[in-house]
Amino acid sequence: MAETMAAVPNDVMERLRAAIDDNFNDQVAFLQKMVQFRSLRGEEEPLQQWLAAQFEKRGYKVDQFSLADVDLMSHPKAAPMDTIPLEGSRQVVATLDGGGKGRSLILQGHVDVVPEGPVDLWADAPFEAIVRDGWMIGRGAQDMKAGVSAMIFALDAIKRAGFAPDGRIHLETVTEEESTGNGALSTLMRGYTADACLIPEPTGHTLSRAQVGAIWFRLRVRGTPVHVAYSETGTSAILSAMHLVRAFQDYTAELNARAISNKWFGAIKNPIKFNVGIIKGGDWASSTPAWCEVDCRLGLLPGSTPAEAMKGIEQCLADAQKNDSFLSSNPAELIWSGFQADPSVCEPGSAAEAALAAIHERVFEKPLEDRMSTAVNDTRYYAVDYGIPALCYGPYGVGPHAFDERVDLDSVRKTTLSIALFVAQWCGLKAL
Amino acid sequence: MAETMAAVPNDVMERLRAAIDDNFNDQVAFLQKMVQFRSLRGEEEPLQQWLAAQFEKRGYKVDQFSLADVDLMSHPKAAPMDTIPLEGSRQVVATLDGGGKGRSLILQGHVDVVPEGPVDLWADAPFEAIVRDGWMIGRGAQDMKAGVSAMIFALDAIKRAGFAPDGRIHLETVTEEESTGNGALSTLMRGYTADACLIPEPTGHTLSRAQVGAIWFRLRVRGTPVHVAYSETGTSAILSAMHLVRAFQDYTAELNARAISNKWFGAIKNPIKFNVGIIKGGDWASSTPAWCEVDCRLGLLPGSTPAEAMKGIEQCLADAQKNDSFLSSNPAELIWSGFQADPSVCEPGSAAEAALAAIHERVFEKPLEDRMSTAVNDTRYYAVDYGIPALCYGPYGVGPHAFDERVDLDSVRKTTLSIALFVAQWCGLKAL
Numbered sequence: 001m002a003e004t005m006a007a008v009p010n011d012v013m014e015r016l017r018a019a020i021d022d023n024f025n026d027q028v029a030f031l032q033k034m035v036q037f038r039s040l041r042g043e044e045e046p047l048q049q050w051l052a053a054q055f056e057k058r059g060y061k062v063d064q065f066s067l068a069d070v071d072l073m074s075h076p077k078a079a080p081m082d083t084i085p086l087e088g089s090r091q092v093v094a095t096l097d098g099g100g101k102g103r104s105l106i107l108q109g110h111v112d113v114v115p116e117g118p119v120d121l122w123a124d125a126p127f128e129a130i131v132r133d134g135w136m137i138g139r140g141a142q143d144m145k146a147g148v149s150a151m152i153f154a155l156d157a158i159k160r161a162g163f164a165p166d167g168r169i170h171l172e173t174v175t176e177e178e179s180t181g182n183g184a185l186s187t188l189m190r191g192y193t194a195d196a197c198l199i200p201e202p203t204g205h206t207l208s209r210a211q212v213g214a215i216w217f218r219l220r221v222r223g224t225p226v227h228v229a230y231s232e233t234g235t236s237a238i239l240s241a242m243h244l245v246r247a248f249q250d251y252t253a254e255l256n257a258r259a260i261s262n263k264w265f266g267a268i269k270n271p272i273k274f275n276v277g278i279i280k281g282g283d284w285a286s287s288t289p290a291w292c293e294v295d296c297r298l299g300l301l302p303g304s305t306p307a308e309a310m311k312g313i314e315q316c317l318a319d320a321q322k323n324d325s326f327l328s329s330n331p332a333e334l335i336w337s338g339f340q341a342d343p344s345v346c347e348p349g350s351a352a353e354a355a356l357a358a359i360h361e362r363v364f365e366k367p368l369e370d371r372m373s374t375a376v377n378d379t380r381y382y383a384v385d386y387g388i389p390a391l392c393y394g395p396y397g398v399g400p401h402a403f404d405e406r407v408d409l410d411s412v413r414k415t416t417l418s419i420a421l422f423v424a425q426w427c428g429l430k431a432l
Numbered sequence: 433m434a435e436t437m438a439a440v441p442n443d444v445m446e447r448l449r450a451a452i453d454d455n456f457n458d459q460v461a462f463l464q465k466m467v468q469f470r471s472l473r474g475e476e477e478p479l480q481q482w483l484a485a486q487f488e489k490r491g492y493k494v495d496q497f498s499l500a501d502v503d504l505m506s507h508p509k510a511a512p513m514d515t516i517p518l519e520g521s522r523q524v525v526a527t528l529d530g531g532g533k534g535r536s537l538i539l540q541g542h543v544d545v546v547p548e549g550p551v552d553l554w555a556d557a558p559f560e561a562i563v564r565d566g567w568m569i570g571r572g573a574q575d576m577k578a579g580v581s582a583m584i585f586a587l588d589a590i591k592r593a594g595f596a597p598d599g600r601i602h603l604e605t606v607t608e609e610e611s612t613g614n615g616a617l618s619t620l621m622r623g624y625t626a627d628a629c630l631i632p633e634p635t636g637h638t639l640s641r642a643q644v645g646a647i648w649f650r651l652r653v654r655g656t657p658v659h660v661a662y663s664e665t666g667t668s669a670i671l672s673a674m675h676l677v678r679a680f681q682d683y684t685a686e687l688n689a690r691a692i693s694n695k696w697f698g699a700i701k702n703p704i705k706f707n708v709g710i711i712k713g714g715d716w717a718s719s720t721p722a723w724c725e726v727d728c729r730l731g732l733l734p735g736s737t738p739a740e741a742m743k744g745i746e747q748c749l750a751d752a753q754k755n756d757s758f759l760s761s762n763p764a765e766l767i768w769s770g771f772q773a774d775p776s777v778c779e780p781g782s783a784a785e786a787a788l789a790a791i792h793e794r795v796f797e798k799p800l801e802d803r804m805s806t807a808v809n810d811t812r813y814y815a816v817d818y819g820i821p822a823l824c825y826g827p828y829g830v831g832p833h834a835f836d837e838r839v840d841l842d843s844v845r846k847t848t849l850s851i852a853l854f855v856a857q858w859c860g861l862k863a864l
Binding site (some may be wrong): 227337 | 545549550553592610646648654657658659660661663664670671674677701702707709710711712713714715716717718719721722724727728729731769770771805806807832833
């Protein structure tokens with residue numbers, strides 16, 4: 001596939017740029033509307049329905065389906081869904097196919113967002129999508145509704161400039177990126193493949209060269225509750241959980257010590273992150289707690305598999321319990337609660353990357369840099385499981401998963417141009 | 433008050449014993465009914481209404497009032513109620529006053545129970561009050577509905593045996609014993625005092641000689657959430673909370689090292705208990721948690737005051753935060769969330785204790801033993817604040833605050849006789 005491609009002519013680039021600029025107020029309003037949908041996990045459906053309607057309005061062929069409509073759990077890479085019903089997790093694939101001979105492309109973005117956390121810690125309301133000083137503020141504005149707006153408005157700009165892509169394009173909005181990846185996987189199982197894939201996650205205009213994998217697990221610890229007056233005869237599930245958390249912190253330090261020899265992440269300090277994201281336990285201040293649950297996330301590096309990482313987690317837990325007088329006979333329950341995500345590398349040298357690099361340099365007037373990502377994104381399924389070159393490249397923002405998450409709107413504009421030009425370069429354009 | 437009392441005649445004792453035995457099936461049914469009310473904190477009202485009706489049926493003068501009906505928060509010993517509304521916390525005081533010249537007595541028990549915890553960890557349903565092998569099983573069966581049934585049926589037995597107490601009796605069922613003590617305090621503020629008080633908590637037929645105090649506090653810790661990919665730039669509220677818990681564990685060890693010189697508790701190993709009873713934090717496995725709350729309980733010994741203990745807690749927290757790079761500039765919020773309970777000593781030598789000791793020896797054929805309690809009970813208000821000799825003495829059971837809590841029904845029967853005889857001894861009886 002690495003044949004030389006003719007560069008997109010300058011005048012086409014300028015027509016696309018003008019179309020994006022002309023339409024940018026609408027794009028910002030569109031992005032605001034998206035952010036105003038509080039599309040937490042399991043609550044994405046209203047936004048997906050709205051997006052499907054937007055795609056239909058544009059004349060795209062729209063396929064809406066849920067995770068229950070594919071035989072999801074038969075796939076070896078499907079991750080456990082915890083308590084989220086498959087039926088309610090809707091995917092949208094809009095197809096533009098003018099029957100041209102150009103290469104095909106998947107443009108994909110996720111619409112699920114992580115919880116906003118305590119609202120009083122935000123300076124602005126997290127779902128109002130306030131625009132101030134060139135930023136749009138809100139949960140999901142950066143991660144990754146800005147990128148979704150960019151891929152949609154890139155195609156709009158191509159049409160507005162008087163062109164159509166010369167290859168088949170699947171424009172996809174998916175769920176579950178923040179928890180399992182099953183949304184992306186389901187689109188592939190539904191049959192949507194292409195010659196390349198671009199996912200405009202907020203990479204700050206870098207190419208995500210390599211990314212970690214991640215495992216989600218829940219520890220369900222029991223205790224023997226007694227009145228605090230006799231606390232030495234009971235065992236606190238909360239203190240047992242703290243013991244296990246410390247064991248996983250130590251284990252993570254060991255993993256990171258070994259990581260210095262990793263081909264991709266050797267230069268990154270502590271690339272493997274262990275996170276205790278949620279904790280809940282106990283019912284009464286004066287009773288030793290009978291139960292405690294902790295939701296954890298542990299990364300893994302290219303060169304290792306989720307199965308190996310899960311085995312390591314099991315071993316760490318077993319070791320931590322072995323010498324504990326209570327846990328050795330009352331082991332914590334280990335629940336695989338989401339991500340079983342492969343690490344993934346965007347192998348250098350693909351034609352898709354060459355096309356993106358050329359385009360990026362024209363838009364930003366500097367070379368495309370890559371970066372190692374200590375987070376997970378959906379490109380792994382395309383690259384690892386379906387052999388589709390998959391690029392993760394998108395706008396700049398600050399505070400993914402944090403308070404006061406925001407995206408730089410000028411960056412969104414430039415990313416939209418990058419994507420439009422990438423479509424032109426990769427698929428080719430034909431005049432309308 | 434330590435004048436010599438004539439012993440209750442043997443034939444009176446036997447008539448009381450027979451009356452209790454004759455009525456014991458009804459007492460067990462009554463206790464079952466009480467246990468079947470799930471009278472968790474804030475949910476005691478249906479049980480209190482039912483009890484008030486039972487007292488009215490017996491012809492007692494019944495006063496029902498809520499914590500909002502006394503000027504509770506004006507009292508220096510009132511403890512914070514957290515989110516529980518004063519209006520919904522109902523107290524019941526039934527008075528029997530035949531105008532006799534005997535000593536007056538308060539018989540008091542609490543009807544609030546602690547949460548049952550995960551039901552799957554119980555062998556039997558926690559609110560069915562199953563009777564098996566001489567035990568009644570259920571949350572609150574032991575702590576302390578058995579004692580409440582004993583004080584009610586002791587008075588029933590006196591009547592059934594053809595007598596009436598010769599002194600005024602207040603039969604009281606209160607709330608809030610497990611969280612603040614405000615129920616007991618409100619009865620005193622309402623004007624109910626007497627020459628002695630007996631609280632039949634499940635002491636296993638011992639006299640609670642000295643008891644600790646307790647402080648409840650909540651630590652509300654914040655964090656700076658970020659995507660786990662950048663966890664080194666955020667701070668986990670859960671890990672910060674764990675840091676503070678460890679600091680309080682160390683502080684408790686210091687307090688216990690000093691406790692060996694305590695007059696009452698010097699011989700008890702680690703009499704000061706620190707408990708983390710409830711923990712909640714975070715919203716997402718892959719975000720560093722922005723918030724974590726822990727509900728804690730710390731004991732204090734006779735010779736110290738709640739104010740001193742609270743100052744110690746503040747100092748421990750300040751010290752733990754001082755050297756932490758995040759907490760030093762983002763200190764946890766410290767919330768006084770319930771108990772600010774005085775430690776209390778049942779001073780030896782009272783006439784009330786002498787009466788109880790004499791009675792106990794006749795019922796159980798062995799001397800009354802005392803014990804040091806590392807838990808709190810309501811006697812402290814009577815003893816510390818109102819100068820009323822207050823005895824804590826009641827039945828035997830296992831598992832207060834634990835799974836499979838149960839009370840020994842034969843012990844309930846004997847305790848009922850002890851209480852009936854104590855009323856006879858303390859107040860005197862007159863023939864009906």
